[in-house]
Structure formats: C-alpha cells, structure tokens
Amino acid sequence: MYRTPRINQPDSTGQCRVYIGGAVRDAATVNASPGAVALDASGIVIAAGPVDAVLRKTGSDIVRIEATDRLLLPGLVNAHAHLDLTHIGHQPYGGDFVQWVRMVMGGRTSDPQQIHEAVASGAEQSAAAGVFTVGDVGSRSLGGLPVRGVGFVEVIGHHDTVVSIDGATGVQPHAPYSTGPGVYRQAAASGLPVSTHLAETPAELEFVARGTGPFRELLERLGKWNDTIAAHYGRGLHPVDWLDHVAGDAPWLCAHCNYVDDAQIDTIAKRGWSVAYCPRASDYFEHEGHRYRNMLAAGVNVCLGTDSIICHGTLSILDEMRHLYQRDKTDPQTLLKMATINGMRGLQFDGREATFAPGARSGVIAVAYDPSTKIDPLRQILSAKQTPVIEPLEGVT
Ligand SMILES: [Zn+2]
Numbered sequence: 001m002y003r004t005p006r007i008n009q010p011d012s013t014g015q016c017r018v019y020i021g022g023a024v025r026d027a028a029t030v031n032a033s034p035g036a037v038a039l040d041a042s043g044i045v046i047a048a049g050p051v052d053a054v055l056r057k058t059g060s061d062i063v064r065i066e067a068t069d070r071l072l073l074p075g076l077v078n079a080h081a082h083l084d085l086t087h088i089g090h091q092p093y094g095g096d097f098v099q100w101v102r103m104v105m106g107g108r109t110s111d112p113q114q115i116h117e118a119v120a121s122g123a124e125q126s127a128a129a130g131v132f133t134v135g136d137v138g139s140r141s142l143g144g145l146p147v148r149g150v151g152f153v154e155v156i157g158h159h160d161t162v163v164s165i166d167g168a169t170g171v172q173p174h175a176p177y178s179t180g181p182g183v184y185r186q187a188a189a190s191g192l193p194v195s196t197h198l199a200e201t202p203a204e205l206e207f208v209a210r211g212t213g214p215f216r217e218l219l220e221r222l223g224k225w226n227d228t229i230a231a232h233y234g235r236g237l238h239p240v241d242w243l244d245h246v247a248g249d250a251p252w253l254c255a256h257c258n259y260v261d262d263a264q265i266d267t268i269a270k271r272g273w274s275v276a277y278c279p280r281a282s283d284y285f286e287h288e289g290h291r292y293r294n295m296l297a298a299g300v301n302v303c304l305g306t307d308s309i310i311c312h313g314t315l316s317i318l319d320e321m322r323h324l325y326q327r328d329k330t331d332p333q334t335l336l337k338m339a340t341i342n343g344m345r346g347l348q349f350d351g352r353e354a355t356f357a358p359g360a361r362s363g364v365i366a367v368a369y370d371p372s373t374k375i376d377p378l379r380q381i382l383s384a385k386q387t388p389v390i391e392p393l394e395g396v397t
Helices: 051-056 083-088 097-107 112-128 181-189 202-210 214-221 239-247 262-271 279-284 292-297 317-328 332-339 341-346 377-383
Strands: 016-025 035-039 045-049 062-073 076-081 131-137 148-155 170-173 195-198 253-256 274-277 301-304 364-368 390-394
Touching: 016 045, 016 051, 016 364, 016 377, 016 390, 035 051, 035 062, 045 051, 062 377, 062 390, 076 112, 076 253, 076 274, 076 301, 076 317, 076 341, 083 097, 083 112, 083 131, 097 214, 112 131, 112 390, 131 341, 148 181, 170 181, 181 239, 195 239, 202 214, 202 239, 239 262, 262 292, 274 292, 274 341, 279 317, 292 301, 301 317, 301 332, 301 341, 317 332, 317 377, 332 341, 332 377
Parallel strands: 016 062, 076 131, 131 148, 148 170, 170 195, 195 253, 253 274, 274 301
Antiparallel strands: 016 035, 035 045, 062 364, 364 390
C-alpha cells in the first residue's frame, strides 16, 4: 500500500523544487486546487498555494515536479508511538489488559541491537506512511532515522531514586499505576518534554482512587506492594487530578485519556496539557466514547497517535484520521490540524513546522485522490475504504 520512501535530501545543486499537485492543503491557511508548494535547496518552504502565485516567488531556476492527481500535505505527526515494539506486529486483544501488558513484556527485547532494528523499522514504516515527526516512547533519540521528534525515555517503578535520563530528548513516567510520584516529579523537573499514559482504563481509575483492583493484585503478585506505595493512592483522586497534585506544572502530553469527566477536561485545559488520542488503539482495547471533541471544544490541544503497531498493524496517522472521519464524521480540517500542528505542539515544537508557512521545514507528502470528481480531495482521502497511496516526497531529516 505504501510506496518505498523516495524522500529527497537537500539539493546540492542549489535549485529549489516546486511540487505541483491537484491540490495543496495545510491546517493553517493553505488550501488551493490546483496548488503548489515550493521549497528551497535545503528543504525550507518558500511558498505554497495557487500555482501561479507560488511560481511568481521562485524565479525560473527550479525543478518542477508534477503530481496532478495528488493532494500535497505537510508531513504528519504521530504524537504517541512505541516503535521498539514494531517487531511484534499485530496481535489480537483477548479482553484482559493486564494479560495483554504481560504479553507485551514477554515480546519486548532487551538486546540493544534488536531494539535499534525494531525502532528503525518503525521509523521507516512511519516515513513511508507520510509521518515525519514521532513522539516515540523508548528511544532516547531518533538520530539517523528518517523521522524527527522526541525520544521519550520510559521510566517504570514506584521507587523514588533518580533515574538516568542522559541523552534523552524526553521523559515518560509510564503510568500512575506503575510509576510513583517521585518519578513524575523528577520528569517534570527535567525541563524536557514529558509524557505519560493517563486515564487509560477503568482499572487505573480504581487503583488511583481506591488502591484496589487488578493493578493492586499485579503489584502484590510481583511482590512490589507495600505501605509506602499504598500511601500515594486510595485518596479518591482521578488519575488526572492525581497528576495535577503530583507534578501539574509541567507541559504533560497525556496519552489516551479514555476516561475523563468534564472536571478533568477542565483541569487538562487549564494546565495547558496535551492529549495524544490513539483512536484505533482505544477501539482495539474496547474503550468507547472518547471525548476528544469535548476536549477540543474546551481548548485542549488534542493530537493523534498510533500507540504500538500491535493494536492494528500500521504506524499511519492518515489511517487514524480515516478511522475518526468514518466513525464520527469529524471535520476534515480539524483532523488535519490534530495530525499536524497539534502533534507538533504536544511534542513541544512550533506548530508551524508542520504547515506550509514560509520558513517551515514540514516536508511534503502526496496522497492519491480522484481529481475528476467535485468532492473535496481531503474528504475523498478520508472516506477511502482502503488506505490511499501515500508518497513521501520531501523528508525533514
Ligand atoms: Zn502507549
């Protein structure tokens, strides 16, 4: 389905490149059909919009690339991925989350070379699916790979000791049920981008509020439950409020948030945290009724993630957009914003870097659609039953 990446590197001849598509679009101000985007020799956007207007800004010494049955978009952003699990591939969900976590722990490799290969394979699959920026849990950095982004070092445990985060570009305390407040405070104090799994399952809500349920049983089975840990839970708090009390000041990127009420949405909005919603993963784990539209309406920066490939077998953000459009009829432009600008902001980057604004380094992807109909190209792509052909034309690394 995805073509092998043919991502252009900066042009040593010094020529700028003009991609001419059936249409060009971003989540800011660019929307033209037909449309073009021009990049300078180093891959920085010069102009985007109607073809004539773009050509007026470029002069004549250009490389012109025609793609008239393609919609040109900036590279997409996957705000929450686990590329180190790519080698496991798609697996069924048996209905028991604790069992599932144990399956993943069993399949996870500790060999650095194998981890590197899994992350590299995930990065290649991401770029081939038009995803150029990734918030990846597990890798310290994404250097040398065809995607840019944040490598969140994941920290798990109820210890209060300081953990080495040298060389990391981000930190992720795993989740409130697996990881104690000391780790959350250390992550928040690091000044790096911070992320965590939050309010993902009813079992997590039960554990944080009452100190009971499957996660308490798991900690007991592992011989890790004691009075010191018990003191941090069982005070009736929702995980969002627990995090707010523990280390609310940091710009948290909260993965999932499947179970939140208005009060928690309010807290997330007031704190300026972001939410990484992983639609297909939420459906895979049978979490219904995600409130991303209420969050957006409340001013929360909601971005899109794939979570791991185990849930659905692809690392494509366009597949997440298609899923939401076909399930909820969510406005296409809102989905594009979640998949670009919001994702960058969630990772603490400038949102413009995933638009065609002059000066941005967004990359360019081309997505196939049928220009012979009057239907809006983005809507066509989102309604497609099969993943449309995606070509990563111009990378960002
Ligand atoms: Zn995750």
